[in-house]
Amino acid sequence: xxxxxxxxxxxxxxxxxxxxxxxxxxxxxxxxxxxxxxxxxxxxxxxxxxxxxxxxxxxxxxxxxxxxxxxxxxxxxxxxxxxxxxxxxxxxxxxxxxxxxxxxxxxxxxxxxxxxxxxxxxxxxxxxxxxxxxxxxxxxxxxxxxxxxxxxxxxxxxxxxxxxxxxxxxxxxxxxxxxxxxxxxx
Amino acid sequence: xxxxxxxxxxxxxxxxxxxxxxxxxxxxxxxxxxxxxxxxxxxxxxxxxxxxxxxxxxxxxxxxxxxxxxxxxxxxxxxxxxxxxxxxxxxxxxxxxxxxxxxxxxxxxxxxxxxxxxxxxxxxxxxxxxxxxxxxxxxxxxxxxxxxxxxxxxxxxxxxxxxxxxxxxxxxxxxxxxxxxxxxxx
DNA sequence: GAGTATATGGTACGACTGTTTCACTAACGA
DNA sequence: TCGTTAGTGAAACAGTCGTACCATATACTC
Numbered sequence: 001x002x003x004x005x006x007x008x009x010x011x012x013x014x015x016x017x018x019x020x021x022x023x024x025x026x027x028x029x030x031x032x033x034x035x036x037x038x039x040x041x042x043x044x045x046x047x048x049x050x051x052x053x054x055x056x057x058x059x060x061x062x063x064x065x066x067x068x069x070x071x072x073x074x075x076x077x078x079x080x081x082x083x084x085x086x087x088x089x090x091x092x093x094x095x096x097x098x099x100x101x102x103x104x105x106x107x108x109x110x111x112x113x114x115x116x117x118x119x120x121x122x123x124x125x126x127x128x129x130x131x132x133x134x135x136x137x138x139x140x141x142x143x144x145x146x147x148x149x150x151x152x153x154x155x156x157x158x159x160x161x162x163x164x165x166x167x168x169x170x171x172x173x174x175x176x177x178x179x180x181x182x183x184x185x186x
Numbered sequence: 187x188x189x190x191x192x193x194x195x196x197x198x199x200x201x202x203x204x205x206x207x208x209x210x211x212x213x214x215x216x217x218x219x220x221x222x223x224x225x226x227x228x229x230x231x232x233x234x235x236x237x238x239x240x241x242x243x244x245x246x247x248x249x250x251x252x253x254x255x256x257x258x259x260x261x262x263x264x265x266x267x268x269x270x271x272x273x274x275x276x277x278x279x280x281x282x283x284x285x286x287x288x289x290x291x292x293x294x295x296x297x298x299x300x301x302x303x304x305x306x307x308x309x310x311x312x313x314x315x316x317x318x319x320x321x322x323x324x325x326x327x328x329x330x331x332x333x334x335x336x337x338x339x340x341x342x343x344x345x346x347x348x349x350x351x352x353x354x355x356x357x358x359x360x361x362x363x364x365x366x367x368x369x370x371x372x
Numbered sequence: 373g374a375g376t377a378t379a380t381g382g383t384a385c386g387a388c389t390g391t392t393t394c395a396c397t398a399a400c401g402a
Numbered sequence: 403t404c405g406t407t408a409g410t411g412a413a414a415c416a417g418t419c420g421t422a423c424c425a426t427a428t429a430c431t432c
Contacts (some may be wrong), residue, residue, distance in 0.1 A: 001375080001431040001432075002376040002378065003377055003379070004430065030419070031420065034420080042420080043380065043382085047378095047379075047380080052420060082256045103299045105297045110295070110297075122347075122352050126349055127355075147358055151359065152342070152346075152362040152366055155344075156341055158339075158344070159346075160341045162312075163340070165295075165299055166299075166309060168309070172334065172337055173337065179338050180338055187400065188400060188401080189406080189408040190408080205388080228390080228412095230410065232392090233409075233410080
């Protein structure tokens with residue numbers, strides 16, 4: 001008995017909070033401005049999530065969930081040459097629409113280097129793409145459980161993303177990826 | 187006339203502040219703990235640097251200066267095969283002693299993505315290694331002002347650094363670099 | 373209606389932040 | 403000794419932070 005709980009409200013808040021964090025970043029996140037932007041109050045944020053730390057954890061989980069969904073929609077296009085697949089992945093991840101995700105990705109990584117205790121599963125977040133990526137580049141792998149090829153491919157992608165986000169030089173980074181694709185093809 | 191200024195004090199403070207930032211990171215930097223660790227006071231930090239923002243700028247400049255010196259000491263070893271040179275660079279940059287620099291590097295990049303206005307020269311910080319790196323890998327470059335090869339090499343190094351710092355998996359990242367060296371050799 | 377559990381507003385607490393102000397001392401030239 | 407400039411400690415200011423407390427409103431069962 002009593003007033004029935006409304007879990008949808010928490011979900012709605014979580015979705016909007018994730019939008020907000022993707023737009024504004026994690027570093028300066030503060031409950032009061034966040035609440036104001038979400039038409040709610042710090043009081044309600046703590047009521048729904050317990051603490052700021054738990055709210056952030058929920059937001060990061062939601063962001064990762066969204067990214068995984070988007071990736072799953074995109075990646076199965078494992079047809080074509082190695083070059084085409086690589087270019088497809090790069091075009092997708094480096095597109096402007098993905099910029100907020102990429103930004104948050106780098107932000108979480110950097111914060112995790114200073115406070116590893118807050119991100120117990122950061123290692124997984126890096127390596128869990130290997131399953132899908134390994135499948136995508138099976139023909140250039142050295143074996144069925146080759147982890148080196150996905151590692152290298154992801155390193156190139158992340159490194160070029162790093163470069164692109166810092167310099168904005170799309171032409172140079174695009175060409176560097178093409179060059180890597182050529183090398184990979186042999 | 188009057189008491190003579192003592193610029194050495196500011197230099198000493200800057201050096202120790204840089205040590206502190208390299209050890210503790212930029213994100214949570216606060217004047218009072220910093221001053222306490224440096225046996226000085228927030229009052230003096232502001233007296234010497236004007237504001238926290240200028241202090242941070244000075245610290246970052248100092249850190250970059252140190253990194254450049256260390257790199258200049260190391261890089262001229264441009265002898266040997268492409269593989270050996272690449273391995274040498276990777277061994278140097280991924281060594282544990284460089285970890286604080288690498289951490290700060292990622293931290294500044296991430297913060298720069300959220301607040302680009304604070305880092306007007308971030309693009310340069312990424313590309314200014316190309317001069318030296320381009321010279322080092324001249325024999326695998328496509329031309330005298332080939333920017334693509336240095337871009338790719340740095341992307342691999344940064345991407346693998348990203349992986350290594352997040353997962354701590356040295357074996358896998360080392361092998362990925364070896365694989366890249368093989369590809370580069372053709 | 374009473375009883376009860378959820379939802380919410382308002383407010384204040386204690387701890388921090390960068391910075392400022394005021395007073396004072398230290399070290400020099402004349 | 404006096405004037406002048408550099409250096410420095412202590413305290414306060416105005417603000418923000420996450421969070422806790424207290425009241426009250428809302429929506430349900432009985």
